[in-house]
Amino acid sequence: MPQEPARHHRLLPVRPLTFSPFARSVARVATAYLVKHYMHNAVQQSAGDEFKEKLKIIGRRSESSEDEEFDGVVQADFAFFDPKPDDFHGVKTLLQSYLDNKQWDLSGFVDLILGQTTVGTVVKLEDDEDNGVFSIITALNLGRYKDHKCITELKEFLLNICHEKDKIGNLRSLLGVEAQKVGLLVSQCVVNLPPELLPPLYDALFDEISWATEDEPTEELRNSFRFQFYVVVSKFYKHKNANQKRSSSTDKDEAFVYIKPEDEILHKLSMWSFLFPLQTQQVATHEMQPDNGGVAGR
Amino acid sequence: MATRLQFENSCDVGVFSKLTNAYCLAAIGGSENFYSTFESELADVIPVVKTSIAGTRIIGRLCAGNKNGLLVPHNTTDQELQHLRNSLPDQVVVRRIEEKLSALGNCIACNDHVALTHTDLDKETEEIIADVLGVEVFRQTIAGNILVGSYCAFSNRGGLVHPHTSIEDLDELSTLLQVPLVAGTINRGSEVIAAGMTVNDWTAFCGSDTTATELSVIESVFKLREAQPSAIVDEMRKSLIDTCV
Numbered sequence: 001m002p003q004e005p006a007r008h009h010r011l012l013p014v015r016p017l018t019f020s021p022f023a024r025s026v027a028r029v030a031t032a033y034l035v036k037h038y039m040h041n042a043v044q045q046s047a048g049d050e051f052k053e054k055l056k057i058i059g060r061r062s063e064s065s066e067d068e069e070f071d072g073v074v075q076a077d078f079a080f081f082d083p084k085p086d087d088f089h090g091v092k093t094l095l096q097s098y099l100d101n102k103q104w105d106l107s108g109f110v111d112l113i114l115g116q117t118t119v120g121t122v123v124k125l126e127d128d129e130d131n132g133v134f135s136i137i138t139a140l141n142l143g144r145y146k147d148h149k150c151i152t153e154l155k156e157f158l159l160n161i162c163h164e165k166d167k168i169g170n171l172r173s174l175l176g177v178e179a180q181k182v183g184l185l186v187s188q189c190v191v192n193l194p195p196e197l198l199p200p201l202y203d204a205l206f207d208e209i210s211w212a213t214e215d216e217p218t219e220e221l222r223n224s225f226r227f228q229f230y231v232v233v234s235k236f237y238k239h240k241n242a243n244q245k246r247s248s249s250t251d252k253d254e255a256f257v258y259i260k261p262e263d264e265i266l267h268k269l270s271m272w273s274f275l276f277p278l279q280t281q282q283v284a285t286h287e288m289q290p291d292n293g294g295v296a297g298r
Numbered sequence: 299m300a301t302r303l304q305f306e307n308s309c310d311v312g313v314f315s316k317l318t319n320a321y322c323l324a325a326i327g328g329s330e331n332f333y334s335t336f337e338s339e340l341a342d343v344i345p346v347v348k349t350s351i352a353g354t355r356i357i358g359r360l361c362a363g364n365k366n367g368l369l370v371p372h373n374t375t376d377q378e379l380q381h382l383r384n385s386l387p388d389q390v391v392v393r394r395i396e397e398k399l400s401a402l403g404n405c406i407a408c409n410d411h412v413a414l415t416h417t418d419l420d421k422e423t424e425e426i427i428a429d430v431l432g433v434e435v436f437r438q439t440i441a442g443n444i445l446v447g448s449y450c451a452f453s454n455r456g457g458l459v460h461p462h463t464s465i466e467d468l469d470e471l472s473t474l475l476q477v478p479l480v481a482g483t484i485n486r487g488s489e490v491i492a493a494g495m496t497v498n499d500w501t502a503f504c505g506s507d508t509t510a511t512e513l514s515v516i517e518s519v520f521k522l523r524e525a526q527p528s529a530i531v532d533e534m535r536k537s538l539i540d541t542c543v
Binding site for chain 1: 331488
């Protein structure tokens, strides 16, 4: 029998194997129960330090047998941390399908993300021995890192995959001439992460970017965070329109199914975007969209 | 010599391949690079066979074998079984076994003489292992983990085990297996040794995240270079300088 995790308040029964005890609990709760959440105000200790979110998930008591069944209460203390080299494996797993199935320097890319400690957040459990990474968010300046193999491969991938003639020019300039002003927004989280964490996570990112424009040691670094454009590469699903009938509400967004909730908002707000098909799965599409930067313009 | 490679951006080469002294199995992957790396290293010596098991690509974790035989799980299809029988040398006995723990690669670690198995394996399966693979079978754990096939990799010349294995356990296992053992990591600190690498008596394949230090430990414990004590030290020194650059 696997060891019961000591940090929980009650003894939990044997669980199916997932990568951490907490993930198992969340997977069970997320499917069946009501979520009532309490958000405590984020207490920031100093720029770039961790700050906490307490999230309580309360559920109905399960109807079936008592001691074998989970009763629906999960205490989860998520904490936001600066990226550290130890997080390599967790972040790499999250970004495994970032560029579809292209073989590229993913390890180098993860190293870049973890090397940038001033901007970027990793979501983990507080006091978790497993060191499991639940989410990663960061923004990388394409000009600053343009000499890294992973960035050149990424640019090459995007330029090759873009088949929309009117967008390719914009794309080329963003990745080339304008690269100094462009931030690559990388955001990925585990599927069952409570969506309530996302607004503080994005707020944290943009706060860190604006602090970086003041706090970085050199002028060059400070300028590198004055993003005017953000580029987002993301995956979502598009309905295959079998019937070509024109509906009165030609709302394109209904045809898309977003895996990450923030994608829908970012897609709506974006200046432009293009789609391309994924090789790994039939129905999914990738999208790329730059956005007129929220924080940068000072 | 140890080679670094990737399977479609994953460094878990031990999941998608199975290497023994008589044959090598490789998963059917998106790009040909994986298969051709094996081919270029092994083609003249042993057959490299592309296959799936139970329709999946995780063949390294589903099957267990050595130069005498190959054991595949109950959900292997008839076509796959036939393909394996056709492609592998005649002296290799391919047997499909009815065992509820179907990830045989995770439950069984073996070389040509000894096998370590999961503690809950059926008695019948143990007998088949001893019979088909021609090995002595020991039920063991490694650093408290029952999935012995995942947390160690050993050949006839040496072995690498989970980094948290205690000295006493290392000594005990080393006596059982009659090979020198080292506790270490693969793929930049990963503890799941057998997922990250695959090895036989003269060559090893590791994930591309494996650091130079890890690689030199592997090359020395599995005796993949011509091992003179001074040569090992010189080689290690070169590898260590390698990391500084």
